[in-house]
Amino acid sequence: MLFGALVLAVGGVRAQGLLPGGFADSLVLGGLDLPTGFAFLPDRRVLVIEQKSARIRLIVNGALAPTDPVATLPSVATAGDEQGLLGIAVDPGWPARPYLYIHCDNALTSTIRLSRYTATGDLAFTGNGALAVDPATRYDVLNDAPDVHTNHNGGTLRFGLDGKLFDSLGEDGVPCAAQDTVSLRGVILRLDVSGLPDGAGGPAPRALITPAGNPFASHPNANARLVWALGLRNPFRFEVDPLDGSLWVGDVGESRFEEVDHVTAPGLCLGWPAYEATTPHTNTCTNVVRGTDPVYFYDRTGFTAAVICAGPYHRPAGAAAGFPSEYEGNVFLNDYYAGFLRRLAPVGGGWNVAPPVGGQPDPANWGTGFQSVSDWAVGPDGALWYCRQANAAFNPNTGQIRRIVSKSTLGVPPQVVSGLHFLPPAPSPARGSTRLAWILPRAGLVELTLHDAGGRMVRRLVSPESEPPGPHSIPWDGLDDHGREVRPGLYIARLIVDGHEVERRFPLLR
Numbered sequence: 001m002l003f004g005a006l007v008l009a010v011g012g013v014r015a016q017g018l019l020p021g022g023f024a025d026s027l028v029l030g031g032l033d034l035p036t037g038f039a040f041l042p043d044r045r046v047l048v049i050e051q052k053s054a055r056i057r058l059i060v061n062g063a064l065a066p067t068d069p070v071a072t073l074p075s076v077a078t079a080g081d082e083q084g085l086l087g088i089a090v091d092p093g094w095p096a097r098p099y100l101y102i103h104c105d106n107a108l109t110s111t112i113r114l115s116r117y118t119a120t121g122d123l124a125f126t127g128n129g130a131l132a133v134d135p136a137t138r139y140d141v142l143n144d145a146p147d148v149h150t151n152h153n154g155g156t157l158r159f160g161l162d163g164k165l166f167d168s169l170g171e172d173g174v175p176c177a178a179q180d181t182v183s184l185r186g187v188i189l190r191l192d193v194s195g196l197p198d199g200a201g202g203p204a205p206r207a208l209i210t211p212a213g214n215p216f217a218s219h220p221n222a223n224a225r226l227v228w229a230l231g232l233r234n235p236f237r238f239e240v241d242p243l244d245g246s247l248w249v250g251d252v253g254e255s256r257f258e259e260v261d262h263v264t265a266p267g268l269c270l271g272w273p274a275y276e277a278t279t280p281h282t283n284t285c286t287n288v289v290r291g292t293d294p295v296y297f298y299d300r301t302g303f304t305a306a307v308i309c310a311g312p313y314h315r316p317a318g319a320a321a322g323f324p325s326e327y328e329g330n331v332f333l334n335d336y337y338a339g340f341l342r343r344l345a346p347v348g349g350g351w352n353v354a355p356p357v358g359g360q361p362d363p364a365n366w367g368t369g370f371q372s373v374s375d376w377a378v379g380p381d382g383a384l385w386y387c388r389q390a391n392a393a394f395n396p397n398t399g400q401i402r403r404i405v406s407k408s409t410l411g412v413p414p415q416v417v418s419g420l421h422f423l424p425p426a427p428s429p430a431r432g433s434t435r436l437a438w439i440l441p442r443a444g445l446v447e448l449t450l451h452d453a454g455g456r457m458v459r460r461l462v463s464p465e466s467e468p469p470g471p472h473s474i475p476w477d478g479l480d481d482h483g484r485e486v487r488p489g490l491y492i493a494r495l496i497v498d499g500h501e502v503e504r505r506f507p508l509l510r
Contacts, residue, residue, distance in 0.1 A: 021359030032399035051084035071133035077105035080150025089157035095123035140202030149173035170234035175273035176285035215267030250310025258308035259294035341367030437473035
């Protein structure tokens with residue numbers, strides 16, 4: 001994500017990417033100033049961070065919220081091409097826990113800062129949807145990861161299925177540190193933010209944010225106890241598989257290969273700097289090992305520049321704009337500079353480029369024209385959403401949030417019912433059971449179903465029936481429609497009121 005060099009590397013950037021037949025690339029919102037990442041609220045509002053302005057913006061029904069920006073965060077380092085606001089995540093307990101988490105470069109201390117901020121305003125989206133964040137509410141979860149050099153800063157924040165927060169840290173231009181569990185370089189951290197006190201403060205005591213189950217929990221050093229995976233160069237973007245909680249990581253290469261790593265178990269070492277993909281890398285480091293090979297990599301030696309941006313593992317909840325069923329379980333990735341979008345699928349016991357489909361730009365690339373794209377997500381509508389930082393010349397305010405949809409559903413907007421409040425399941429994560437609650441602004445026809453992460457219905461809790469205005473709730477005992485215990489994992493509660501759909505996602509533990 002070296003935006004200053006992109007003008008030289010890219011001859012031109014189309015407003016729309018080229019895609020196979022049956023798909024369309026549509027604009028959600030333009031006019032953004034170097035947007036870096038985005039995150040969905042449970043009600044389908046979209047929070048966007050801007051890298052250099054250090055602003056948080058909010059998209060409500062396809063437009064900027066009435067209060068804009070949500071916040072401008074101070075003391076963010078922005079001098080380097082890879083510095084600024086890099087990552088954002090929403091607390092899974094929203095709106096009861098109205099917290100936003102931000103990964104950025106700290107201008108005051110030359111460190112990476114992971115902070116929590118408290119939002120106010122229309123938290124439950126019962127009015128115009130506007131939010132505000134007072135920077136004075138900042139609570140530093142972590143503020144001492146080294147940022148000696150301006151590059152290799154990581155920057156992804158994602159919540160796992162169990163409510164723990166993952167954060168990626170690059171090796172800060174210090175390759176030998178990537179396999180050092182105590183350096184806070186070249187790693188993905190797993191953190192427990194559920195017990196942090198309300199209000200401003202921090203940094204959090206390491207013991208408070210160290211979850212049980214981390215692979216180095218018995219290590220004498222408190223930094224190592226936070227580490228989930230190591231041996232990474234610059235894991236700028238990764239995604240959590242909503243079915244099994246594994247991580248799909250795009251690790252930026254040095255000079256030969258860009259790679260996708262699949263973190264399927266705690267404590268995996270992904271090989272840098274001993275290896276770049278599956279090739280030995282010349283280094284003078286001691287005590288470094290090959291580790292676990294990537295599941296996919298591509299040669300970047302013919303590129304002017306290359307930065308992999310791992311897109312999501314596609315497990316939509318079966319919503320209107322979702323892709324055909326044959327795309328379920330595919331991994332998408334793009335290269336920030338080359339602009340191709342590739343679709344990976346299980347092939348021959350491993351992972352490789354999926355067989356081409358009709359209208360694909362070329363056999364290897366499912367899409368082209370995706371230069372300067374810095375973040376991806378499968379949206380609550382089942383579409384593939386992405387963030388484009390700017391046009392080819394990197395003019396101010398040319399950044400966009402866009403989505404890729406099936407042409408048969410083009411123009412189907414995310415639906416929101418004003419005044420309908422679908423509360424977060426409680427407890428969440430659900431430990432064997434949970435309760436679902438909602439508030440109707442008026443009488444309506446209500447249906448409530450539960451689905452697994454693949455979109456398959458497992459339980460109908462409320463058949464279509466008329467309900468009066470006011471609060472309603474129902475427990476779920478963790479059983480399917482046949483009375484069998486369902487497996488642990490991510491589940492989607494789908495509330496439909498008079499044909500309008502709202503979803504809540506939550507992990508179920510046993």
